[in-house]
Amino acid sequence: MAYSEKVVDHFNNPRNMGSFKKEEEGVGTGIVGAPECGDVMKLQIKVQNDTIVDAKFKTFGCGSAIASSSLATEWLKGKTVEEAGKIKNTDIVQELNLPPVKIHCSVLAEDAIKAALADYQKKADTK
């Protein structure tokens, strides 16, 4: 299968690859997927005054899964928490030209964003 240029670019030059300390203030962590399914994404956001100031990812998965999560971190930076919640998997599919068999990668990225936002909210609420 041929990959789109954008997938190849994200795969070769992943944006924002890495980790924040989970317990750090304002950090929300989402881990989705399962090793036996062949993909696990960890997506983290760092929020200050309701705005996502930084985002990081680590992904175990195919090139499209890596590209989807890398793209997600790019998009998250600078968005408010509310705006971030509106990112849809279909936006990722369109941006990366993902073929039908790779749509689940974009779904996973959307789930990871939602999980990171939920974790951030939970931490903020219990403070």
Next chain:
Amino acid sequence: MKFPIYLDNHATTPMDPRVLESMLPYFIEKFGNAASRNHAFGWAAEEGVETARKQIAKLIHADAKEIVFTSGATESNNLALKGVVEMYHEKGDHIITSSTEHRAVLDTAKTLEAKRGVKVTYLPVDKFGMVKPEDVRAAITDKTILISVMFANNEIGTINPIKEIGKIAKEKGILFHCDATQGVGKVPVDVQDMGIDLMSFSAHKMYGPKGVGALYVRKKNPRVRIAAQMDGGGHERGMRSGTLPVPLIVGFGKACELCEQEMAADATRLAAMRDRLHTTITNALEEVYLNGHPTERLPHNLNISFAYVEGESLLMGCKEIALSSGSACTSATLEPSYVLRALGVGAELAHSSIRFGLGRFTLDEEVDYAAKKIIETVTKLREMSPLYEMAKEGIDLKTVQWAAH
């Protein structure tokens, strides 16, 4: 060194230039139909076919009359299973095969179950992917008409105890079919010594052309009969109708002759190269697992899993090397390799597997480059892997509650 590097010789092999040379006269000068009995064009074609038949038979220790030409191993497997079931259905309705066979055998068996009410036993394999002869013996009933076990597995390279299975089949008077597509031309295969009654193999896996294969059908002790699966001119002793593809058959014959002469030297060279590849990788990386049998395996095969790294992404990182992976993402079904799963390899490691297939034209520097590139890419992808990070933090991944999707 030329790029891309080809290390996928289980999928297909490049044709040997000497094979191509042998084929060329049969396209334009000697273009006749081998079945044309009354003119020189037919005789020339027939001579080419009969020479090839001898060359092929010699490689597997058969008689030339026992070779039935087909379009390839898939057709041979279909013809063997369906042909035997149709011919011997009054004797019984049970066949025995193994769970790691090629799809051409497994899916044919499934069709026979669904359409002809045949009962099929799919034998499990051990953790190295080997069929146990005692399991074959235990599965035999008075209704068993065929045992079909592959010579060597196309993914993991494990070589089955064919001779022992052949002995059991003979003792019980049951026909024994062997899909030897990956074995013939790579390691010695002897249908007499191994007690094989029917055997499928293909030219393009042994430096011959695509589009031609053979089914060996034993002529005596016992005389095996199969029902043809195509109606037509009654070629190939009535077992497989259709005009013979003479140039392909001539090339197939030449490929067999070359394998007979060079197989031993190729095997020694490739096994050393394969072992060096394996050692270089395991010396540089932790948590690399060999899939398949440590010793009873094809000399040119290496199948390994790299924990915490998904196979397709690894292939993407090594795109200048042609390799294959058991990862679900490389298959249409989104399921990881059923062969690795049958050995009890966990799904996460099945997703992480890479198959290296070396061949006659593989160079030392190509293998060294591949090792270097794999090590670099695995290191990079592990840095990117949340699983590797968790493992490094001391988290046992098996205790994590994953949300399967």
